[in-house]
Amino acid sequence: MASRPQAEPDGAWAGWRPFRIVAAAPEARDVVSFRLVPQDGAALPPFRGGQHVALRAGPAGARRVRCYSLSSLPDAGGYRLTVKRVGGGEMSGFLHALSPPFAAAVELMAPRGDFCIAPGAAGEAFPVVLIAGGIGITPLLSMLHQLRRDGWPAPVDLLYSVRSASAHAFAEEILDLQKAMPRLSVSTFYSRPEPADLSSAACDVAGRLSAAHLAGVAAPAARFYVCGPAAMIAFVMEALARLGVGAERRFAESFGPPCRRLSGAALAPQPVQLVRSGRTFLWRPGGPSLLELAEDAGVNVMSNCRVGQCDACAAKLLAGEVDCPGQEQPAADECFLCVAQPLTPLIIDL
Ligand SMILES: Cc1cc2nc3c(=O)[nH]c(=O)nc-3n(C[C@H](O)[C@H](O)[C@H](O)COP(=O)(O)OP(=O)(O)OC[C@H]3O[C@@H](n4cnc5c(N)ncnc54)[C@H](O)[C@@H]3O)c2cc1C
Numbered sequence: 001m002a003s004r005p006q007a008e009p010d011g012a013w014a015g016w017r018p019f020r021i022v023a024a025a026p027e028a029r030d031v032v033s034f035r036l037v038p039q040d041g042a043a044l045p046p047f048r049g050g051q052h053v054a055l056r057a058g059p060a061g062a063r064r065v066r067c068y069s070l071s072s073l074p075d076a077g078g079y080r081l082t083v084k085r086v087g088g089g090e091m092s093g094f095l096h097a098l099s100p101p102f103a104a105a106v107e108l109m110a111p112r113g114d115f116c117i118a119p120g121a122a123g124e125a126f127p128v129v130l131i132a133g134g135i136g137i138t139p140l141l142s143m144l145h146q147l148r149r150d151g152w153p154a155p156v157d158l159l160y161s162v163r164s165a166s167a168h169a170f171a172e173e174i175l176d177l178q179k180a181m182p183r184l185s186v187s188t189f190y191s192r193p194e195p196a197d198l199s200s201a202a203c204d205v206a207g208r209l210s211a212a213h214l215a216g217v218a219a220p221a222a223r224f225y226v227c228g229p230a231a232m233i234a235f236v237m238e239a240l241a242r243l244g245v246g247a248e249r250r251f252a253e254s255f256g257p258p259c260r261r262l263s264g265a266a267l268a269p270q271p272v273q274l275v276r277s278g279r280t281f282l283w284r285p286g287g288p289s290l291l292e293l294a295e296d297a298g299v300n301v302m303s304n305c306r307v308g309q310c311d312a313c314a315a316k317l318l319a320g321e322v323d324c325p326g327q328e329q330p331a332a333d334e335c336f337l338c339v340a341q342p343l344t345p346l347i348i349d350l
Pocket residue numbers: 052064066067068069070082083084085086087088089090091092093135138139253254255256258261262305306307
């Protein structure tokens with residue numbers, strides 16, 4: 001099976017487009033928003049709240065690609081991404097180290113992703129429950145902006161869990177949204193509050209989100225959108241299922257582990273041949289993924305999440321073996337190019 005096509009918004013560009021970071025604003029401890037504008041100055045296509053972009057950047061010879069959700073609505077000429085610095089993280093460390101005048105060039109692929117709120121078949125609105133853990137607020141925040149812009153008539157609940165006040169990103173922006181959206185109700189959980197946080201009006205619940213909290217917002221037709229750490233997503237999805245919320249009303253997005261680094265298999269450089277495009281390259285452990293190498297070789301490969309979740313990059317293996325640490329392989333003779341680690345030389349139907 002060749003990589004699977006997916007819908008892209010109208011006006012989306014193909015491949016990588018050069019952008020400049022023109023501003024950065026701190027949102028919380030280790031969380032910074034970046035404003036990016038296209039270097040060609042041409043208009044940007046619209047996107048749907050919850051969608052993300054793939055961003056390629058880094059020093060020459062060590063460029064990396066990561067996905068980042070768009071954390072606001074489109075404006076005339078730029079996108080906003082909000083990035084949390086993770087310990088030892090290559091891309092988040094690189095972005096957080098940038099400072100004005102932001103000389104580093106970055107490239108973006110057009111917005112994509114299906115973690116979005118779509119009105120019902122007859123265009124009807126339904127109660128929406130957004131559940132965010134930490135930096136998982138970013139796609140849900142752009143959903144909220146979209147709901148406000150569209151004048152969503154049904155109730156909206158945001159359950160937002162952070163460790164403490166210092167990790168509470170977008171507190172003011174969410175307050176402004178509440179003022180503009182009479183049907184929006186926000187509950188903020190501080191899972192590990194500092195003593196001073198307990199008297200803060202910004203903290204509604206000192207402690208973790210529980211099944212009882214979920215039961216309190218589980219209106220019959222409500223749809224649930226969850227983004228946060230993997231353990232939180234697993235807990236919420238299971239609790240919702242126990243509350244009788246069917247899979248058709250539960251949607252989750254995980255920002256994903258760095259799967260390609262976690263394999264226990266003995267890895268060595270492996271030659272890779274893409275038969276239909278006539279390209280060959282060498283894959284190296286710890287280096288760019290098969291997806292990134294194929295893109296660098298000029299091959300147009302469908303991709304979406306880049307962490308082995310969406311199956312957009314599944315490709316047929318004509319020869320060779322791969323390890324997909326922590327992931328199910330799409331099929332015995334297929335691999336996800338974004339996370340697969342070659343164990344032998346590969347021949348791929350691409
Ligand atoms: C659809 C989607 C949307 C996303 N949206 C956002 C967003 O809005 N904001 C955001 O901040 N992030 C978002 N992410 C996550 C983002 O793509 C990156 O994964 C994140 O920024 C970390 O990237 P990094 O390069 O800094 O870290 P990496 O270098 O990939 O490392 C990640 C972690 O792995 C550890 N690690 C590094 N090397 C090793 C090793 N050899 N062995 C074991 N562990 C190791 C690091 O210490 C670090 O903790 C999103 C992801 C997806 C899939």
